[in-house]
Amino acid sequence: xxxxxxxHKSEHGDEPAESFHFIEQIIRDDLASGKHxxxxxxxxxxxxxxxxxxxxxxxCLSFGLAAKYNGQVNLRFDDTNPEKESQEYVDAIxxxxxxxxxxxxxxxxxxxxxxxxxxxFAVKLIEDGHAYVDHQSPDEIAAGKGTPTRAGQESPYxxxxxxxxxxxxxxxxxxxxxxxxxxxxxxxxxAHPNMHMRDPIIYRIKRAHHHRTGDDWCIYPMYDFAHGxxxxxxxxxxxxxxxxxxxxxxxxEWFIQALDIFxxxxxxxxxxxxxxxxMSKRKLLTLVEDGVVDGWDDPRMPTISGLRRRGFxxxxxxxxxxxVGIAKRENVIDFSLLEWALRDHxxxxxxxxxxxxxxxxxxxxxxxxxxxxxxxxxxxPEDESAGHRALPFSRTLWMEREDFKEEASRKxxxxxxxxxxxxxxxxxxxxxxxxxxxxxxxxxxxxxxYPNSKSGSDTSGxxxxxxxxxxxxxxxxxxxxxxxxxxxxxxxxxxxxxxxFSEFLNPESLEIRTGCKLEPSLAQAEGGTPFQFTRLGYFxxxxxxxxxxxxxxWNRSVTLRDGWxx
Ligand code: ATP
Ligand code: MG
Numbered sequence: 344x345x346x347x348x349x350x351h352k353s354e355h356g357d358e359p360a361e362s363f364h365f366i367e368q369i370i371r372d373d374l375a376s377g378k379h380x381x382x383x384x385x386x387x388x389x390x391x392x393x394x395x396x397x398x399x400x401x402x403c404l405s406f407g408l409a410a411k412y413n414g415q416v417n418l419r420f421d422d423t424n425p426e427k428e429s430q431e432y433v434d435a436i437x438x439x440x441x442x443x444x445x446x447x448x449x450x451x452x453x454x455x456x457x458x459x460x461x462x463x464f465a466v467k468l469i470e471d472g473h474a475y476v477d478h479q480s481p482d483e484i485a486a487g488k489g490t491p492t493r494a495g496q497e498s499p500y501x502x503x504x505x506x507x508x509x510x511x512x513x514x515x516x517x518x519x520x521x522x523x524x525x526x527x528x529x530x531x532x533x534a535h536p537n538m539h540m541r542d543p544i545i546y547r548i549k550r551a552h553h554h555r556t557g558d559d560w561c562i563y564p565m566y567d568f569a570h571g572x573x574x575x576x577x578x579x580x581x582x583x584x585x586x587x588x589x590x591x592x593x594x595x596e597w598f599i600q601a602l603d604i605f606x607x608x609x610x611x612x613x614x615x616x617x618x619x620x621x622m623s624k625r626k627l628l629t630l631v632e633d634g635v636v637d638g639w640d641d642p643r644m645p646t647i648s649g650l651r652r653r654g655f656x657x658x659x660x661x662x663x664x665x666x667v668g669i670a671k672r673e674n675v676i677d678f679s680l681l682e683w684a685l686r687d688h689x690x691x692x693x694x695x696x697x698x699x700x701x702x703x704x705x706x707x708x709x710x711x712x713x714x715x716x717x718x719x720x721x722x723x724p725e726d727e728s729a730g731h732r733a734l735p736f737s738r739t740l741w742m743e744r745e746d747f748k749e750e751a752s753r754k755x756x757x758x759x760x761x762x763x764x765x766x767x768x769x770x771x772x773x774x775x776x777x778x779x780x781x782x783x784x785x786x787x788x789x790x791x792x793y794p795n796s797k798s799g800s801d802t803s804g805x806x807x808x809x810x811x812x813x814x815x816x817x818x819x820x821x822x823x824x825x826x827x828x829x830x831x832x833x834x835x836x837x838x839x840x841x842x843x844f845s846e847f848l849n850p851e852s853l854e855i856r857t858g859c860k861l862e863p864s865l866a867q868a869e870g871g872t873p874f875q876f877t878r879l880g881y882f883x884x885x886x887x888x889x890x891x892x893x894x895x896x897w898n899r900s901v902t903l904r905d906g907w908x909x
Contacts, residue, residue, distance in 0.1 A: 366404070366669055381412070381413065381415070382409060383414055383581075384408060384409045384417075384579065384580070384582070385417040385449070385574065385577060386398075387573070389424065390432035390433045392625075393646045393647070394440070395627065395646045396645045396647065396650065397615040398439075399647055400664045401583070402440055403443070403665070406440075415448055416445075416447055417579070418437070418450075419451075419573060420453045420454065420455075421454050422553070422555065423454050423564055423569045424563075429554055439648060443657050453555060454569050455555045457572070460572075462516065464602050465527060465545060467602060468529065469505060473529060473531075473601050474528065474530055475501055475502075475508050475527070476500065476526070477544075479499075479500065481523065487533070489538075489541065491538060495534065515561075515562050516560075518561045522561075524548060526544045526545075527544070528545065529542060529594075529597075529601075531594075537593050539591055543567055545564060546563070546568065547562065547563060567594055567595070567598075571599065571607065571609070574605075574609075575602075575605040580608065582607045582609045584610075584612075585611060585612065585613070585614040586611045586612065586673065611671075612669050612670065613669075613672055614673065615664075616673065616674065617677075618676070618678055618835065619829040619832075619834055619836075620836070621836055623837075627639070627644065629845070642654075642827055644830070653827065653883070654689075655900065659681075659684040659685040660684070662687065685901050686881070690725060693873040694729060694873075694875070695720070695723060695874070695877055696874045697767065697876065698814065698824070698859060698860065698862065699742060699814050701743055702860045703742055704742075704786065704816065705788050706790070707739075707790055708789050709791045710792055715815070715817070717733035718735075720732060720733075732864050736769050737817060739816040739817065740813045741813060741819060742758070742788060742811060744785060747785060756809030760774055764809045764810065765807040766792075767877055770794070771792065771793050771805050771807045772790035772792045773791055775791050777789060819860040820863055821858065821861075823855060824859045824882065825854070825885070825896060825897065825898050827852060829852060830852050831852075836848075870883075870884050873900065878903070880901060880902040881901050881903075882899050883897065883898055883900055
């Protein structure tokens with residue numbers, strides 16, 4: 344199977360295997376120069392939603408490099424925003440990282456565990472004259488920031504004494520002041536060309552219940568006064584994050600200097616963008632809350648749990664992230680690259696099985712009534728060790744409705760009057776007759792078979808151009824099958840100014856087929872195991888959905904070929 348040419352080649356995609364992307368090169372240089380005896384990375388999700396495929400890229404990068412260079416990697420929950428965070432998200436994040444095949448050998452941490460330490464850092468900044476309590480209103484603070492082309496204005500509270508600041512900060516911590524009454528700001532430079540350096544807020548008062556620290560604190564550090572400091576506390580050597588943090592880097596480094604803490608190095612890379620979807624957790628949460636999808640793990644969601652439920656494998660997601668590559672330039676990746684990676688993996692590992700999604704009776708008129716024979720069929724032509732299974736075959740089968748036409752051209756290699764086809768792993772059959780109901784809808788197709796044309800021992804000499812899949816009627820297992828398409832019909836649903844991304848939802852992203860017929864071996868299938876349904880695509884049993892619906896529900900993971908004409 345060839346990889347689609349989608350213009351997604353990484354900057355390094357064409358180079359020989361021994362080339363390294365820029366972050367890996369930095370790491371190699373740091374190890375070679377002895378700057379660090381070993382590397383230590385981290386993945387710092389905020390537990391305010393489920394992980395998505397963009398996070399998978401960040402995970403593969405930080406965990407992958409640590410593993411490759413015998414380093415360590417931490418899982419750190421960046422939980423400084425109590426209102427939006429919860430234990431459910433913490434659990435889901437752990438599950439997803441593990442499922443992707445990674446292990447946080449450096450340990451699991453929570454930024455909230457450092458609240459005491461971070462508070463002490465803030466006190467040190469005040470003592471050194473590097474921070475002050477500001478009583479301006481949020482609007483005044485915003486106005487005082489200036490613009491990128493106009494310097495900001497110093498707050499009238501900027502030159503408070505150390506003693507005064509220490510006392511006020513203590514009052515903030517003790518809950519003396521109402522929410523938002525005052526903030527702690529770093530004292531840097533209100534005329535700095537980088538707006539983030541214009542006395543950024545580092546602590547705010549917020550009476551919010553935290554999912555781990557409860558009501559211990561009524562002041563919380565801002566992202567910029569938590570993230571970098573946590574890196575230093577944990578001895579992170581290479582702190583890898585997405586490009587939007589590039590403008591925060593001077594501040595990251597300023598705090599390291601001012602606090603004289605471990606010099607972690609922040610390095611930014613381009614975030615992953617996928618077409619036909621949205622990737623921000625806030626937008627994904629909207630889809631969940633509005634009931635547009637069946638939860639965070641809906642198989643159409645770009646979340647890791649959604650991809651898992653759809654039938655993606657960890658291998659395919661890792662391959663995808665690898666192919667996307669690491670670069671400094673933002674781009675949008677075709678969803679079809681993700682599907683290619685899945686097909687490529689499942690083609691090698693998925694067992695084959697037969698299923699009919701839109702069944703019509705196929706009667707073999709010269710096959711003895713009441714007789715059943717077992718026909719061997721290979722489980723995976725790509726893997727001999729996968730062995731064979733026996734398919735029951737008898738006079739009455741199910742065939743796919745679309746495999747019959749009343750009037751067909753010479754190029755139609757399926758069933759029609761005058762046509763001969765092979766039934767996969769069974770016999771060659773020729774059209775005899777068909778039955779339609781009063782509305783002209785096809786009810787049955789009648790064929791005769793050639794007893795000496797059995798697959799594997801065919802002496803008939805008959806050439807059949809087409810091969811059809813089928814399921815033995817008596818022993819078939821009934822199932823519901825869900826076919827998925829892109830969740831959004833627009834390639835960039837959140838790229839239209841003045842319009843909501845939800846206006847671009849694809850009304851045909853889910854098609855539910857009931858009364859599908861599966862070969863009997865699939866009655867024993869386990870949730871999450873991939874199968875290739877002959878001629879139809881890759882499918883996986885949805886264990887949880889089957890249980891809640893009281894009947895088998897299968898999800899189509901991906902079609903056999905790229906059929907998307909977006
Ligand atoms: P979102 O914008 O989807 O809410 P986020 O950046 O707020 O994502 P975090 O939980 O803060 O989510 O992200 C954890 C890590 O994952 C960060 O280091 C971030 O840089 C990285 N990350 C998030 N989205 C992407 C993406 N699309 N591609 C690559 N890395 C990403
Ligand atoms: Mg974030």
